[in-house]
Amino acid sequence: MNTKAYPHGCPLAEQPDTSDARHSIHGTVSDPVTKLLLDSSHLTLPQLETLLADSVSQEKTMKKGYRCLFRPSTKRISRGSYNRSLIQAQNNIIRSIYTILLLGYVGLFDTSALQPFIELSDTLQGYIQENQSSSPGDLEAIRDLKRRLSEAISALAYRQSFKDTL
Secondary structure: OOOOEOOOOOEHHHOOOOHHHHHHHHHHHHOHHHHHHHHOOOOOHHHHHHHHHHHHHHHOOOOHHHHHHHOOOOOOOOHHHHHHHHHHHHHHHHHHHHHHHHHHHOOOOOHHHHHHHHHHHHHHHHHHHHOOOOOOOOHHHHHHHHHHHHHHHHHHHHOOOOOOOO
8 A cells, every 4th residue: 555645644545536627627728718818817827727626626525635636737736835826816816806896996997898898708608619519629710719809808908998889
């Protein structure tokens, strides 16, 4: 029996099987659309992996000490490193939400300005539905989606006022 300890004195034999969850998370972060969105987000790849791992491990009601095992990276990380990455990711998300709230509060962003974001979300959902039957790495569809997202986001970011309509 292997008694090498990880994490913190827990024998390997007692560790949960995380291979399916790790494979699923790896598939999610390897998805071309995920990569496209991640490149322009406030999250890093390790932070996204950590958020996904934390979500999956909570669904499986895992102890906190095992949550770092859900990250798909081949390199194992300490519980402290995992927790720091999780906190950084959560803070980045919170700051993004506060930014939207701030823009609304000071009058630069109103309810009607949210409509283009809803349309972008619908565009992403449409992409997912359209490409479920096609090959997952369809470069032409990904290029088209990237172009459409880039144009829409640029139009939102570079207009004179967030209150303007597109």
